[in-house]
Amino acid sequence: MNKNIGHFQAFDKDFFTKHQAKLLWLLNAPVSKHWFRYVLRIKGHDLRASVKITVIAPNSFSYGDRHFNEGGVWFTERTTDFRVHPKYGKRLYYAFRPVWWVAHFWDWVLADRFLPRLSFGLLTLTAYPAAGANSPVDGEVSRSAGAFNETFSTIRAGAGDSADATSTTMEAGRLDSSGTTNQYTRLFRGIALFDTSAITAFGVISGVVLSLYGTTKVNNLGSPALHIAGSTPASNSTLANADYGQVQRTSFGSVSYASFSAAGYNDITLNASGISNISKTGISKFSTQLDWDINNSFTGAWAGGVASILRCSTADASGTSQDPKLVVTYASPSGAFFTFL
Numbered sequence: 001m002n003k004n005i006g007h008f009q010a011f012d013k014d015f016f017t018k019h020q021a022k023l024l025w026l027l028n029a030p031v032s033k034h035w036f037r038y039v040l041r042i043k044g045h046d047l048r049a050s051v052k053i054t055v056i057a058p059n060s061f062s063y064g065d066r067h068f069n070e071g072g073v074w075f076t077e078r079t080t081d082f083r084v085h086p087k088y089g090k091r092l093y094y095a096f097r098p099v100w101w102v103a104h105f106w107d108w109v110l111a112d113r114f115l116p117r118l119s120f121g122l123l124t125l126t127a128y129p130a131a132g133a134n135s136p137v138d139g140e141v142s143r144s145a146g147a148f149n150e151t152f153s154t155i156r157a158g159a160g161d162s163a164d165a166t167s168t169t170m171e172a173g174r175l176d177s178s179g180t181t182n183q184y185t186r187l188f189r190g191i192a193l194f195d196t197s198a199i200t201a202f203g204v205i206s207g208v209v210l211s212l213y214g215t216t217k218v219n220n221l222g223s224p225a226l227h228i229a230g231s232t233p234a235s236n237s238t239l240a241n242a243d244y245g246q247v248q249r250t251s252f253g254s255v256s257y258a259s260f261s262a263a264g265y266n267d268i269t270l271n272a273s274g275i276s277n278i279s280k281t282g283i284s285k286f287s288t289q290l291d292w293d294i295n296n297s298f299t300g301a302w303a304g305g306v307a308s309i310l311r312c313s314t315a316d317a318s319g320t321s322q323d324p325k326l327v328v329t330y331a332s333p334s335g336a337f338f339t340f341l
Contacts, residue, residue, distance in 0.1 A: 015202070016057050016089075027053045027061075039095045040088050046081060054078060058089035093204075123203075125328045127194040127284075129315040132166055135237040136193030136283050138314050138324055139165035141244040142174075144186035149178045152298040155187045160244020168317045169215055173226050173290035175298075176307040189247055190288035190312065191231050191239060194326040199280040203330040208270040208278060210253070210286060213322040214262045216311035222300020223257035224290040226310045228268055230277050231287035247287035249294055252277060260310055265325070278328060286326075288312075 016023065026036040034049060040056075047053070047063060055062035055078070062080040069075075129138035145161045152175075164170070171188035178185045192210075199205070210228055230248035234240055252274030255266045270277075278284045290310070292298045300308060313322035 013058060023056050040091045058086035059083045123330055125198055127196055127326045128320050128323045129192055131315045133238040136195050137165050137237055137239060138192040139239045140170035140188050140190050141239055142188040143244055148185045149180050149183050151183055155184050156293060156296060160241040163239040163241050163243060165239040166316055168314060169311050170314050172212060172288040172310050172312045174307060174309045175221055175290060177221060177302060177304055179304045182302050191233055192286050192324040193236055194284045196278055196284045196328060197281050199330050201281050203280050205275050205278055205328060205330045207329040208275050209267050209327045210270060211265045211267045211325040213265050213313040214260055215313055216309055217260055217262045218307060218309040219257060220306035221308040224292050224308055225254045225256045227254040227289050227291055227294045228252040229287050229289060229294060231285045236283050251294055
């Protein structure tokens with residue numbers, strides 16, 4: 001599969017089928033055909049401008065239809081030019097990306113608020129975890145219940161022995177030291193899941209922001225950043241001790257200790273890897289980790305019996321004003337680009 005396919009999923013077979021008549025008009029009308037064939041990179045050596053295109057698909061175009069009757073049955077004979085990748089779907093995406101941004105700005109500023117009938121269908125989804133042990137869950141997992149006295153690499157790679165999906169706060173990242181030089185007693189990670197199925201398989205995502213409402217910050221071992229990464233908990237509705245080991249190590253974005261607010265939202269814009277982690281048809285799963293944890297390297301200043309902590313509210317806090325929040329900006333294929341033609 002082409003690694004860029006996620007950027008133009010809306011321009012797949014279903015899109016071409018739905019908008020076939022409009023696309024063919026643009027490809028064959030006397031004035032527009034020269035411009036639109038250039039946009040799709042259907043050049044003169046591929047097909048003369050005077051030849052009518054009768055079918056367009058993500059990876060092919062057809063022409064030269066000839067209808068004939070044989071034995072009382074009508075047949076259509078045509079010539080089709082195939083490509084090994086969805087060339088024409090890609091060209092639509094890249095050629096009209098600036099239009100997408102202009103249309104999105106129009107929707108965001110005016111249409112979706114005051115003139116919904118004039119909206120291009122470029123949408124924003126805001127999702128939260130569910131309160132309690134329910135799907136989509138959030139909370140903390142840790143190696144902390146035992147009397148540990150371990151090196152950093154050992155406590156990081158060890159088995160989890162505690163999980164909490166019902167408290168109003170979670171240790172998004174925490175490391176506690178023991179009384180033995182360069183050893184530790186507790187390490188925490190956060191997990192947050194979001195239902196993003198409303199995007200649907202054909203939505204085209206342009207941006208994602210994950211926001212965590214900070215409540216506490218402590219830096220007695222140093223001042224670590226907080227990172228967002230993926231997670232794969234065994235259940236969407238509760239957390240188990242073993243989920244401590246079900247966090248991924250590719251950073252989707254981070255907030256520095258200095259910038260981390262302990263009394264407000266911390267907005268983290270996700271990178272391309274984070275956008276790819278969004279499930280368009282189900283639950284999107286994330287973890288929070290100190291940068292020491294995600295990078296497997298303690299770079300703080302060790303001291304005995306102290307901790308560095310970044311704590312956040314969970315969905316169990318009253319209302320949604322402090323819940324973990326995921327905002328996804330995307331285009332709906334039913335509304336974007338060609339619906340105005």
